[in-house]
Amino acid sequence: MTAYIPEIKNPDAIYTIYIKRFNPETDAEPHWVSYKIPHVKSMTVIEALEYLQDQGIYVAFRANCREFTCGSCAMTINGKPGLACMTLLKDGMRIEPLRGYKVLRDLVVDTSFAGEKFRELELWPHLENPEARIEKVNMKVQERYKNIYSRCIECYSCLSACPQSDPESTVYPGPMWMLQIARLHEHPLDTMNRLDQADKNGVWNCAGCFECASVCPVKLSPGSLASFLRREIIKKEVGL
Amino acid sequence: MNYKEIKADVVIIGGGGAALSAAINVGKDLDTLILDKGQVGKSGCSPNAHGGLAVHYKDPNDGPEIHFEDTLLSGGFLNNQDLVRILVQNTSEIVPMLERYGALFDRDEHGNLLVRRFGGHRYARSVFCGDETGHEMMNGLRREVYRLGIRYIDEAFVTRLLHDENGEIAGVFFYYLPTGEFYVVKSKAVVLATADAAGLWPAASERQRGDGIYMALMAGAEIADIEFIQYHPTHAWWPPGVRGSVSEAFRGEGGWLLNSKGERFMKRYDPENMELATRDKVSVSIMMEIRAGRGAPHGGIFASVTHLPAKYVKKRLPVIYQKYKNFGIDITKEPIEVRPRPHYLCGGVVIDENAATKVPGLFAGGAVTAGVHGANRLGSNALTDIIVFGKIAGKNAGEFARSREYHSPNKNEIEEEIKRIKEIFDKPWGEDSISIGKVRRELIELMDRDVGVIRNETGLKDAIEKLNYIKHEIAPRVTLRDKSKTFNFEVKDILELPFRIELGIASATAALMRKESRGTHFREDYPHRDDENWLKNIVFFLKDGELKVETREVELKYKKPTDFPEYAKSRSPWH
Numbered sequence A: 001m002t003a004y005i006p007e008i009k010n011p012d013a014i015y016t017i018y019i020k021r022f023n024p025e026t027d028a029e030p031h032w033v034s035y036k037i038p039h040v041k042s043m044t045v046i047e048a049l050e051y052l053q054d055q056g057i058y059v060a061f062r063a064n065c066r067e068f069t070c071g072s073c074a075m076t077i078n079g080k081p082g083l084a085c086m087t088l089l090k091d092g093m094r095i096e097p098l099r100g101y102k103v104l105r106d107l108v109v110d111t112s113f114a115g116e117k118f119r120e121l122e123l124w125p126h127l128e129n130p131e132a133r134i135e136k137v138n139m140k141v142q143e144r145y146k147n148i149y150s151r152c153i154e155c156y157s158c159l160s161a162c163p164q165s166d167p168e169s170t171v172y173p174g175p176m177w178m179l180q181i182a183r184l185h186e187h188p189l190d191t192m193n194r195l196d197q198a199d200k201n202g203v204w205n206c207a208g209c210f211e212c213a214s215v216c217p218v219k220l221s222p223g224s225l226a227s228f229l230r231r232e233i234i235k236k237e238v239g240l
Numbered sequence B: 001m002n003y004k005e006i007k008a009d010v011v012i013i014g015g016g017g018a019a020l021s022a023a024i025n026v027g028k029d030l031d032t033l034i035l036d037k038g039q040v041g042k043s044g045c046s047p048n049a050h051g052g053l054a055v056h057y058k059d060p061n062d063g064p065e066i067h068f069e070d071t072l073l074s075g076g077f078l079n080n081q082d083l084v085r086i087l088v089q090n091t092s093e094i095v096p097m098l099e100r101y102g103a104l105f106d107r108d109e110h111g112n113l114l115v116r117r118f119g120g121h122r123y124a125r126s127v128f129c130g131d132e133t134g135h136e137m138m139n140g141l142r143r144e145v146y147r148l149g150i151r152y153i154d155e156a157f158v159t160r161l162l163h164d165e166n167g168e169i170a171g172v173f174f175y176y177l178p179t180g181e182f183y184v185v186k187s188k189a190v191v192l193a194t195a196d197a198a199g200l201w202p203a204a205s206e207r208q209r210g211d212g213i214y215m216a217l218m219a220g221a222e223i224a225d226i227e228f229i230q231y232h233p234t235h236a237w238w239p240p241g242v243r244g245s246v247s248e249a250f251r252g253e254g255g256w257l258l259n260s261k262g263e264r265f266m267k268r269y270d271p272e273n274m275e276l277a278t279r280d281k282v283s284v285s286i287m288m289e290i291r292a293g294r295g296a297p298h299g300g301i302f303a304s305v306t307h308l309p310a311k312y313v314k315k316r317l318p319v320i321y322q323k324y325k326n327f328g329i330d331i332t333k334e335p336i337e338v339r340p341r342p343h344y345l346c347g348g349v350v351i352d353e354n355a356a357t358k359v360p361g362l363f364a365g366g367a368v369t370a371g372v373h374g375a376n377r378l379g380s381n382a383l384t385d386i387i388v389f390g391k392i393a394g395k396n397a398g399e400f401a402r403s404r405e406y407h408s409p410n411k412n413e414i415e416e417e418i419k420r421i422k423e424i425f426d427k428p429w430g431e432d433s434i435s436i437g438k439v440r441r442e443l444i445e446l447m448d449r450d451v452g453v454i455r456n457e458t459g460l461k462d463a464i465e466k467l468n469y470i471k472h473e474i475a476p477r478v479t480l481r482d483k484s485k486t487f488n489f490e491v492k493d494i495l496e497l498p499f500r501i502e503l504g505i506a507s508a509t510a511a512l513m514r515k516e517s518r519g520t521h522f523r524e525d526y527p528h529r530d531d532e533n534w535l536k537n538i539v540f541f542l543k544d545g546e547l548k549v550e551t552r553e554v555e556l557k558y559k560k561p562t563d564f565p566e567y568a569k570s571r572s573p574w575h
């Protein structure tokens, strides 16, 4: 998972960072450990973790692309969810696993809920016929796909930050799922009633606090899609 | 021996585009299981491909034939022409299919798909979705996998392919990263979709570590063309936080490449085109400067737009400007350090038109294979490759599985693999112990220096000697510090060590044999393309447990270099 970076030979400072570590084989409770990291300009949290690996200290974390496109490396950084590969390293930084999920080891949490939710919500187009094809797309929808739907990297940061949802929540699955439902609602080939689905899945429970938007690493506002779906529901109800 | 046994008619190894395309096409009547070392849809290169998917012949003059020719011209005619044929003839249904799965590609107001043109393609034929093409493609494929209810196991690191008594595939062995448990999956057919091995070199992210290429070789398959490592010329190099390629636009908009003396060194190598020389030429030129001791302080070279008005830069290069700005660097005020970085290994496992390898029951598709791209891959042909050949591999694996019962995996192989991993855990840290991090760094730097952009006989011989030294003297000293079973990523790095060493030796050996320059392979002691002697593939395989290598004439079945007089006349390695 680590990548190759040139060796850091002339650091501009030595930073101390704190990582909440937990190994279920040896620890009863998670605990904070401090590490010294040579710092150079533009370094992010991921390089600090990789630096430690290079020293033989394998803090467990997930990462893949290092370019904020795979959504694997979300963790809680100074109290807020964020991507390790995107967040600039600061002296005294406190790094812990993404909140709200079961910690498996160190910074690795159980994210198996995501695949289950995809299936539960049937987040694929329900086709009118198996050969259906897109002929034309509303330009607004096209723009939303390009700028919103396909840019969500499913990092779960917004789910972690949303005060109205948690992984076991039955009242409100959370912002990322509203985005996904809206995505299908606008997909030209989907025939399932997604507004009904949103209605049954707690779309009215979004509190509009926009914590989700404040943490989204790719600057989306998934909570706004809950509002969008609500507007669509109302529009339909009043027959517009 | 302590391991768990499970079963699946067809096992797919990998969680990228090729793997999912395969899984979807196995057939609903069979029990398919995806095993991914990372997390399905988040691992590998597929979700990170930005640019495009070469599938749409929008221009009336364009078509499969022209796409076919472009692919061969880029690949230096080392491609398997039957595979390229299949590639270009199966493009038309890809977009509608992915859109039925839930993706959506960019269109104009009339509903026509938009296309981009990539270097080496004569026409614009690559569809895209903003800058997230690979991600959107995966958005589709993943949904279809969910819809079909296909089983998958994340963080299952396959370390060995298992045979039955007759040498046919009978299953796979995996190390389960979440718990450290050993698993044997009995299966009737296996599809390898584990991507290439660019991570043997200093890739920006080591998504591609050669697992599948190595495992296939060890299981009796052939591998070819692994001397062809494609570097992207101007990749972000320093400072370390900024990543990704600094696109061609940077040079196109008037950016300069400068050495430590502040000279525009391209004047030495291509005074006519300067910074706008072709990709491979720029890579070679940069590495020549660095080698001559005129590199930037951290081993790269400077790229600068500071001579251009800041306003112009912000307007013409918004993406690069913003990217660096996010990391606290203003490119209008200071030069950045870039360097060629490996992107894609063109070779891999040899397959036939059915995506079958030499080993009965073993299929392969996508970046893990050889043949489609020859000596140099065209941009945006990889995504086409993985969809088309993933599908063929999945379909044929399904067919194979239907014709067959479960066979029993060889007990000795299972025991050997368990023993090998157990020994890593049991070995105590001692006086001459060495950590994997150190060895990994050493290997990557060695590959980059001597088996990288510029090669010559001395360097390659030296590399082979050093790699053998590491294999025999250093690797046995590598010791695991952290002995825990839960999410132990250190053990994963150690388990990857043989891939790095063996494939490194093979790649250097092939590069030494190939006394010419072609595609991504540049020998400064043989700087010209030599069609008379080298229209050949270099193939590796095991015979009686020993690694053998052989050259094979390329079958120029449909087109040959002389069909393109200008190309045939030029002896330039690059098209």
Ligand SMILES: Cc1cc2nc3c(=O)[nH]c(=O)nc-3n(C[C@H](O)[C@H](O)[C@H](O)COP(=O)(O)OP(=O)(O)OC[C@H]3O[C@@H](n4cnc5c(N)ncnc54)[C@H](O)[C@@H]3O)c2cc1C
Pocket: B013, B014, B015, B016, B017, B018, B019, B035, B036, B037, B038, B039, B040, B043, B044, B045, B046, B047, B048, B049, B050, B051, B052, B053, B054, B133, B134, B156, B157, B158, B159, B193, B194, B195, B196, B207, B211, B212, B344, B365, B366, B367, B368, B379, B380, B381, B382, B383, B384, B386
């Ligand atoms: C940054 C970037 C940009 C790119 N842009 C483009 C582009 O615009 N157009 C284009 O055509 N191509 C592009 N490419 C290339 C293209 O993305 C890849 O070649 C292609 O996606 C490979 O697909 P794949 O399915 O074969 O492998 P991958 O998507 O890399 O998947 C390999 C999978 O195998 C798994 N795996 C590996 N080893 C094991 C093991 N031992 N056990 C179990 N699982 C294993 C991995 O976890 C991963 O899931 C780009 C590549 C990169 C890195």
Ligand code: SF4
Pocket: A161, A162, A163, A164, A165, A174, A175, A205, A206, A207, A208, A209, A210, A211, A212, A213, A222, A223, A224, A226
């Ligand atoms: S705006 Fe809605 S979805 Fe977003 S964090 Fe607040 S409650 Fe959650």
Ligand code: SF4
Pocket: A151, A152, A153, A154, A155, A156, A157, A158, A159, A175, A176, A179, A215, A216, A217, A218, A219, A220, A222
């Ligand atoms: S909406 Fe943003 S924060 Fe939420 S999962 Fe998608 S990318 Fe992550």
Ligand code: FES
Pocket: A062, A063, A064, A065, A066, A067, A068, A069, A070, A071, A072, A073, A074, A083, A084, A085, A086
């Ligand atoms: S590593 Fe992919 S988003 Fe950070």
